[in-house]
Amino acid sequence: MIGRRAFVSGAAPIMVAPLLDRIWWEERWLALEAEGDVDLPAYTGATLRGALGSVMRRHLCDESGQCGERCRAPGRCRFFSLFEQARAEGGAGPNIPKPLILEPPLTDDLRRIALGGAITHPFTLSPGRSLPVLSNAWRIGVRPGGTMRLGLRGLGVGGAALDGVVEGVRRDGLEVKGGRLRLTGIGGGKHRFSAMPPVGTHRVRISLTTPTILRSDDGLAWDPEVFAAKLLEQVVVRAVSVVNVFFANGGERVPFVKAEWPGVIMTGSRLFRYILPRRSYRQGKWMNFDGVVGWMEWEGEVASLLPWLRAAEVLHVGQKATFGLGRLEIASPLPEGSALLEEIPGA
Numbered sequence: 101m102i103g104r105r106a107f108v109s110g111a112a113p114i115m116v117a118p119l120l121d122r123i124w125w126e127e128r129w130l131a132l133e134a135e136g137d138v139d140l141p142a143y144t145g146a147t148l149r150g151a152l153g154s155v156m157r158r159h160l161c162d163e164s165g166q167c168g169e170r171c172r173a174p175g176r177c178r179f180f181s182l183f184e185q186a187r188a189e190g191g192a193g194p195n196i197p198k199p200l201i202l203e204p205p206l207t208d209d210l211r212r213i214a215l216g217g218a219i220t221h222p223f224t225l226s227p228g229r230s231l232p233v234l235s236n237a238w239r240i241g242v243r244p245g246g247t248m249r250l251g252l253r254g255l256g257v258g259g260a261a262l263d264g265v266v267e268g269v270r271r272d273g274l275e276v277k278g279g280r281l282r283l284t285g286i287g288g289g290k291h292r293f294s295a296m297p298p299v300g301t302h303r304v305r306i307s308l309t310t311p312t313i314l315r316s317d318d319g320l321a322w323d324p325e326v327f328a329a330k331l332l333e334q335v336v337v338r339a340v341s342v343v344n345v346f347f348a349n350g351g352e353r354v355p356f357v358k359a360e361w362p363g364v365i366m367t368g369s370r371l372f373r374y375i376l377p378r379r380s381y382r383q384g385k386w387m388n389f390d391g392v393v394g395w396m397e398w399e400g401e402v403a404s405l406l407p408w409l410r411a412a413e414v415l416h417v418g419q420k421a422t423f424g425l426g427r428l429e430i431a432s433p434l435p436e437g438s439a440l441l442e443e444i445p446g447a
Contacts, residue, residue: 116407119354120293120339122347125414127288128252128262129203130269136279138242142222143376145204145310145424146389148250151274151281152202156183156265158272183422196345197338201416203251204424206309207240214307214393215431216370225372230322234372234393248281252288253414256346259290293411303367304402306409310427311374311391313419320390322373328366328396332405333359335412335428342415363401370394391418391425406430 140147160179183200209223213234219225222238242248254262266286274281314321314330321327336359344353371394398405409430416426 116404119343120407120411122343123339123411123415124256124290124292126254126257126259126262126290128266129287130250130252130266130283131285131287132248132250132274132281133284134242134244134246134248134279135273135282136244138246138276138281139278140240140242140276142207142236142238142240143204143210143310144240144248145202146376147276148204148274149202149423151276152252152265152269153183154275155268155272158268160264160268197255197341198422199255199257199346201253201255201414201421202424203253203427204310205248205250206427210236210393211307211309213372214309214395214429216307216395228322228373231324231371231373231392233375235375244279247284255342255415262288291414293407293414300403301406302402303397303399304405304409305368305395305397305431307395307429307431308371308391308393308427309429310425311376311389311393312417312426312428313389313391314417315419322392324369324371324396325366327371327392328369328398331396331417332361332364332398334417335359335408338415338417339408339411361401361405364398364405365400366396367399368397371396389420389423389425395431 157179160183183198209220213219213223219234223234223236226233226235252262252265266283270283273283312331314327314334316323316326316330321330337356340354340356348354371392374391374393376389376391409428412428413430415421416424417428418426420426
């Protein structure tokens with residue numbers, strides 16, 4: 101890893117190395133084929149996560165799925181540790197990251213809008229207090245034989261655990277409205293962050309291609325300036341949280357500090373509040389996961405930001421990464437050879 105550091109206040113600086121190079125992950129990319137006329141919402145992440153959870157609960161839950169909303173055996177349940185774990189100290193402590201990140205199928209239209217494209221039907225735009233509101237009430241119909249690709253990323257999770265999940269999908273499929281998604285192919289491997297040479301760029305643009313939920317001191321962050329500052333803070337917080345929960349031994353925990361980037365200025369943005377209501381059939385209620393999509397651009401001393409932003413492409417940022425939310429993509433080109441990922445040989 102490069103030896104640049106994050107600018108922080110109130111504590112010793114966080115070094116990019118050796119923090120990020122502790123992180124490794126396994127990926128499984130599932131090719132799925134529709135059986136029946138499959139009916140999906142415009143954003144598929146929450147629906148596919150629910151379908152996946154149903155399969156995993158049957159195969160991994162130590163209590164045969166009878167726990168309800170509170171796990172009876174959080175210390176040993178494989179389903180809880182991989183899929184449901186959200187708070188420390190038996191549910192009363194702070195939020196902690198889940199080891200499973202979903203990479204749901206994305207419609208080309210939403211990604212195109214996030215990258216800066218025109219807003220066209222079936223998306224609609226309406227005024228909002230801090231951000232214009234983007235919505236899409238249409239549903240996606242997948243005809244029999246139609247295909248899609250779903251990614252599973254396990255942070256510090258061995259291949260055997262993910263392969264157990266994949267085997268459940270192979271046996272049961274994913275039950276969704278109107279039909280079933282059948283597994284037809286598998287890809288993936290084991291990865292880690294690798295060395296990235298210093299880059300000479302003074303500008304970086306990122307796109308949020310799935311709704312991103314960040315909190316400010318007075319609730320959810322909607323103001324563009326507040327949201328941008330929280331995002332730059334949270335890309336570091338997310339990486340530190342992942343290291344502390346999944347990769348740090350007792351005395352190696354990294355202290356949480358507020359990252360600051362005094363030489364970095366936001367010079368442009370096009371952000372929308374994306375309306376994302378979700379019906380939780382397990383909890384029997386509607387849940388609101390509105391987040392921010394669109395792009396932001398910074399100029400100045402951005403070279404020290406790049407490793408954290410590249411890490412966020414893998415780790416996501418903000419809440420509900422297991423729904424595929426908070427997916428970040430660096431949209432501005434980087435110099436040749438600046439990739440921050442490598443596959444671990446023999447995995």
